[in-house]
Amino acid sequence: MQNKLNSYCKKLQANAYKITPQRQLILKALLDHADEHLCAEELHLIVKKEDPEIGLATVYRTLELLAGLGILNKLDFGNGCARYELAEQQSHNHHHLICVNCGRVIEFNDDLLESLETWIEKKTEFRIVDHQLIFYGYCKECRHNQ
Amino acid sequence: MQNKLNSYCKKLQANAYKITPQRQLILKALLDHADEHLCAEELHLIVKKEDPEIGLATVYRTLELLAGLGILNKLDFGNGCARYELAEQQSHNHHHLICVNCGRVIEFNDDLLESLETWIEKKTEFRIVDHQLIFYGYCKECRHNQ
């Protein structure tokens, strides 16, 4: 927890960014909700509890900064807003199951895609640097409630 | 071409929707650019050449309607706008390679995902109804030009 926060701060300093209380609050909130895929507004609500003065624009700027440094992954689940997750916590091959009924996001890991990637790189001469795989469907709970 | 346009119109009528000149223009434009993944504004520019009076809101409403009928797939490549493709033209398992340099979108087909889907459905009791797989990277041309 604390050591992760520390390593993120080190990364900021290493890139000549300053460690401000706002940035620390945002990083702490991300660690506290590491399993949640928060969006900017949700994160803003959380950090405002600690510092009501903090502005939404600062949250947006910080998220963009952290994503640029590779600390965060920026995700798009098609709800019309960007969502974020801590990059280090995740393996490269983790994907998302999104319930189209309740919006719940379930994660799973898999390696099948790796062989698919090498096959594509050979076949199309396209150099893959990242991928996003999303499954839409109905989660266990929603299936039972219907 | 003409027969496809016709079958789309049939589908509209079958669902008690009216066949208006605007809707026909939009469908024709989609057929003319079947390989392009147009967004609403690009489509608007195209149809305005035929009918300068046509409004952007009509384009949005028609795209939503056609996607609802299953005539179009609504895609999200993370450029901040929704893109569309004719659904019938595509196999279920077709995916997109997006060049992060030039933005080019390349399509490819594959069936590996099917076995992945059945595995996930067993493992998580999540009922999958759709999926989206996107690879980000550098296309052949951009690799050569750099």
Added chain:
DNA sequence: ATGGCTGCAAATAGTTTGCAGATCA
């Protein structure tokens, strides 16, 4: 003729930006 459809303009939602002042290094 009538209910759906259209164009327009205004509203909305998420995000970005300009700027004056505050603050970290």
Added chain:
DNA sequence: TGATCTGCAAACTATTTGCAGCCAT
């Protein structure tokens, strides 16, 4: 001290909606 960072408000972009009139059926 000085550049970076912040909060606020305004700007922006993609999309949606309300409404008065139009037009397929």
